[in-house]
Amino acid sequence: MVRNNILKIENLHVSYGPVRALRGISLEVYEGEIVVLIGANGAGKTSLVESILGITPAESGRIIFMGEDITQKKTEHIVASGICLIPEGRGILPLMSVMENLQLGAHHYKGDISEDLNIIYKSFPVLKERTKQMAGTLSGGEQQILSIARGLMSRPKLMMMDEPSLGLAPVLVKELFEIIVNLNKAGYTILLSEQNARKALQCGHRGYVFETGNIVLSGKSGDLEKDIRVQHAYIGSAL
Amino acid sequence: MSFSLYYFLELTAIFIILGWTLYWVYRIGQLNNAPIAVMAVSAYLCGYALLNWGWPLILAFVFGAGCGILFAFIPALALGRAPAFAMVICTIALIFIMQTVFRNLPWFGGSLGMFGIPKVKKLLLITYCFVGFFGILIYRFDHSRLGRAAEMIFVDRDIASTLGINIYLFSVCLQVMTGTMGAVAGMLYVFTIRTIVPTYFGFAFLLSITTFIFVGGYTTMWGVVVFTPLLWGLTVILPESITALRNIIFGILLMVTLLLRSEGVIDKRFLRKINIGSKLVFMKIFSLFQKIKDVRG
């Protein structure tokens, strides 16, 4: 069945002053998919994610989301139209309570959000216990869950995650990827940029491999996993 | 030379020394106005020694400087670890406190002040000797091991302490050193004015120095040297018709400069360009000489 295209990037160029971070990137994301971006640090994964959200301006190329060109749009409009980013290092507000962080997640939505809160509290009971606590007092894992929950509050059509497994204990990483898969089953399209290539490719449908600002390889995650170059570079050879 | 030129040069030198005291302590990220309070202490004590005890000039000068340095220790020891803004308000408070203290102590002539400080011959030469001396001191500091340590503290205090730099001691030494410069500047200022009143070392003085250093550039020592004469000269030669607008012109100038170059006109990048540029020019001249010598040789 033909799934409609959520996100389409055509020949995107992004640079920070003299440094050219992205050199002509093109990729697509279809509804209900988990697309994985793997690559070394500084290969341009974070720059791509930030330029989609409009934080770093794109020099040339186009970003089309749900058929609408959002390249020049302001971040607040992009977030309101349904893209959320769970940033590297989780980006929660430590001196505000868990409840306030969640409420901020739905900042662009002016209506009643208590119904969304209940869903979140049902699916993540740990947040319900700590709802009045300052977010800074939560553990690493809990902060990651809060970050994801806050993303959900904005009712996204596309969830972008930038290295969510960073700094988590192995047992929590497993739990994290289960959450990602469950979310996907619940209908959320996810764009996952990850260092942990093995885990990411296992739960992802398709993947792109980044190197110094351009895509060197793309395809189904199964094929990528078997590809020798990917194994050498990111998974560590199975030999 | 004409009066206005003489006093222009004299006051520019004193403003430059005080600008450097702000620059030097800001090298480790602290904004310190204590030298202006130290100015008051050294000026008053030097004046008192001259007028009441009748000491010779050089002895009174050294006595004033000594008391100034001792006094500079008090805020330095207390403010070693203070963050930038806390230090600003503390030292401004110290200035007002010293003003009140000298106004109410019976020996210093109260708010009427002290009169009749003798005129010092060749004061201009002496002032510029001190400017040169302090300039060399700061230049050597900037290009020395200490300068690099200060840069490290400015960038990140925690990493600096991991490298074994004792930030507290560094800050105290810098504050006492700039206190000395403040003491010397205070006495030179009083020898220029030849009367002392508690409010000489107050808010108006602070405002002009802050303007000079922030427009000139507070991350390099040359910003103050270039911009103090420019800005102070500007206010002196303003034509009669627009002297009334002096404050507004100053305010707008300050605002525009800081918006365009938030670190002042002469910042580190500007200096690097000049260094590279001057080396190129120097090379060209040098090679020109070579050619002439070859041709003649």
Added chain:
Amino acid sequence: MKAFKILCVILTILFFGAFLCFAGSGKEEEKASAPAVEKEEAPAPAEDDVYVDEWVIPGINIITGVAAYHGMLNEFGVDLALEEINSAGGIRGKTVRVRWYDEAIQDAARAIAAMSSALDMEPLVIMGPCGDYTKAAMPMAVEEGVYCLSTLTGTDVCKEFQPWTLCFTSEFEPQTLVATDKWVELNPGMKKIVHFINTQSSVWPAIAKAEDKGLHKLGIETVSIDVPNDAVNFGPFAVKALAEKPDGFVFTNHPNGMAKIIIELNKRGWKDNNRMLLSQAALDPTLWSVGEGYLEGVYAWTWYNPVSDNPSWQKLSKRHEETFGVPASFMMVWKGYDELYLIKRAFEDLKITGDPAKLTEERIAIRDYLNNCRDFDGIFGKVDFIDGIRQNPTFLFKIEDNYIANTTILETVY
């Protein structure tokens, strides 16, 4: 790099050398008195021609800063005088112009810059600094030997720089004695008085001391309360005063503070305004602006008569009312007017030529003439100057419907 190190060493040695010569310069014996000690006869220049084609007199004034209205009112008075003099043929046939320099307020560096630019004009006389920092600018003028009309900076400062400066305020002690005697006489039965003072100003503490002395002589106890310049709320001072259960008040602080404290006292039940005496600096426009409606019956003493019927004062006061809507009373308004007429009289009587060759000679002539100028026809009528100090009578008056009424002139013996 090595060359640079050597250069540094040489420079440092040079500086210490200069430092030593600093030691050698020693104290230069130069008291404030004039170099030429003996008083020679003022030279009457033979020919009557005037060297300059226009008299340009430098004036140092408060143009910028928070007290800019002082400078503006000073210029207001001088402009009127210039109009009158120039329309009546100027001084010795030549028109007069005043070149203003700005000394700002409480900024010594500005005061020096203003005075040095004025001195660079090789002037015959300077319509002197009028702010708190006259003392910063005067040593320069005294050393150069130029007479400065820094008229309102108090007798103490004037004595320091005598004979090179003129003072419109006379000795405070005799004046306050006469004023407080008359005031106590009009309000019998006062035992204890609260005295609001301001220790931050350089002129007012001396007046306060003289007033205290006068009151103590009459057996009245005084309690001093200091009102600082930057006070925002004046309630505490009024309460502190009322707590002393006084019989009356004397104000020797900033007019803005005077008016505010009087309002606070009235609001806290003090009704007897006659038992309040404002010191000589009170007649600032601030007093009328802030104190409107509360000053009924308050006494004040000054050394000039703000309701004098002298035609020139009436003219100035009328023009002041047309421009500002309030009749003139502030000393800054008329001080420039009298200064300019003093200069006119000196130039004409001494036949000043303005010839650069005779500059020093003429400066000393002007100095000696003005220091002891007899029955000068000022804005308030005839007045004498002895040793640079103006001999004023003392005026005590009451404030009615926000202006000055029934003035009594008290003869003062100096």
Added chain:
Amino acid sequence: MEVFTAQLINAIALGSIYALLVIGFNLLLVVGGIFPFAYSHIVVLSMYMCWIVLRITGDNLILGILAGILSGTALSLITEPIFRPLAKRGAVLSSFIVAMAISMIITDIMSKRIHGGVVISFPLTLQGKEALITFGIATITAGHIATIAGSIIAGIGFFYLLYRTRQGRAFRAMGQSPFAARLLGIPIVKTSIFAYMIAGFLGGISSILLAMSLGSASAVLGDNLALKVMAVALFAGLGNIGGGLVAAMVLGLAEGMALAYLPGEWYQAISFGMIMVIIMIKPKGLFGAMA
């Protein structure tokens, strides 16, 4: 006993003046990301605007009050584009100096261009000619009640705004981490403009309350208030809004009592000395920063 209550009322009035100003100061500091030294000057300039309108319309109070509030808001909004590049670069120190430059310009305008620079005083209808309640020498004037009530209402309203409303959460988020705020879709420019507007609005109201309680305004009032408000903010901890209110009351009481019971000439040294000692002991301020 009357004397003490009278001095207490004065001190509380002084404290509430500082509290009113420190709220706007902290808001601009937290959300605007700048050091708003010129905030008190903007408040005093709005007092002047209110006075001008009162004179033109012949003491029509409603128009005067409206003028004060509108000019406070407008002036604060005018400074927003000036500070925006600095806030974006996070150059707080440069914003302190630019604010000082603005305060120089405002003081110059007030000291020459309005009423010839002479101190302006407000009509008695605004100040209240007679004291409302008097017992002995202690009096409570309309101005006192207005400022105290005003500061309490402003404090509570401000807390409600910050901790209970959507916009308040956006303010605090921007204060703590502008990057995270952007990710959450908070419009950075619109929010900071809104923050300037609220601070300006509060400044306008404070200018009216100040006119009622002080009864007059002068060019130098701006500088005096600015120094005191900066001291209060630092005393409580930069950006700490709750702490700012408490510190304003504490400093107001201390200064009021110092004015009342200590010898006058040492008052300035003591009040500044106290601030210096506290900041030396706790450089981050009494309550720590950015709560």
